[in-house]
Amino acid sequence: MICLVGNRPILQVGNHQIVGYEVDWIETALRRASLAADRDDFPFIEEVRDGVIYYLEHKCSLRLLPIEDLYGRMRHMLDKIGCSAIARELRVLTPPLTLSLARTARKIPAGFELGFFQELRKLLDEVHQLGAEEVRFTEIQEATLLLAGTRDWDSRCEKMQREVLDFLEMTAQGKETANGKLALKLEAA
The missing domain is CATH 1.10.1740 (Rna Polymerase Sigma Factor; Chain: A)
Structure with missing residues (x-):
């Protein structure tokens, strides 16, 4: 229940x-x-x-x-x-939405990072159109490990995580809401 x-x-x-x-x-x-x-x-x-x-x-x-x-x-x-x-x-405004980066990464075949970013952009476009102004992301470490195709954290993971964070920041800049730019937040693991 x-x-x-x-x-x-x-x-x-x-x-x-x-x-x-x-x-x-x-x-x-x-x-x-x-x-x-x-x-x-x-x-x-x-x-x-x-x-x-x-x-x-x-x-x-x-x-x-x-x-x-x-x-x-x-x-x-x-x-x-x-x-x-x-x-x-009256326009639709949603409560803050929480999305799993790992869930998005699991949809993409290993080694196809471009597909991850395309899927993430599509997801953000969708929730933005539905009235979301704040999106919280979880599981960045798990997503990074999946994208890097490894179980152990290494320099590739550091680089991949930086790319994901840069992508989220760049995407937020390009999405305007009634309250300014789309707020994308990363929640601790």
């Missing part, structure tokens, strides 16, 4: 699932929508956010909720309280 934080459903973002997420991104999405609708004086952002959180924790019977469906409900809620202009401007 999976223990869900705050009894919130798992969020489905494309082919990815987010568990144990915080909820500050909901308020951020609502604030951006109110600004885009020229309603920076909208006083009910916290109340709408609290309503969405209440729905997630108490009313949503789904264990897996597509994020597009959640935003559809948020738009409906805004329409119901007479805030159609804000509802029209």
Whole structure:
């Protein structure tokens, strides 16, 4: 059995699932929508956010909720309280997404590093299009060992890890979000 934080459903973002997420991104999405609708004086952002959180924790019977469906409900809620202009401007923003570099590396035949970088770029393009502004990566050491085709850490691994980090940094620079560049973070192993 999976223990869900705050009894919130798992969020489905494309082919990815987010568990144990915080909820500050909901308020951020609502604030951006109110600004885009020229309603920076909208006083009910916290109340709408609290309503969405209440729905997630108490009313949503789904264990897996597509994020597009959640935003559809948020738009409906805004329409119901007479805030159609804000509802029209509401854009999907996801909670931070965690992705495994090792999982991506396992998809690629050993010695085909170019394929790894192509797959990683495709993955980042996908999650960026789905509303992700922050992506956290795990398992860089395992991914590096897989890409280098070795079990023991050596100078090739050092070089490969540097290439992966440089690639992530360069990719983040090229992806603009509403809040600046796409934030790519590396989590400790």
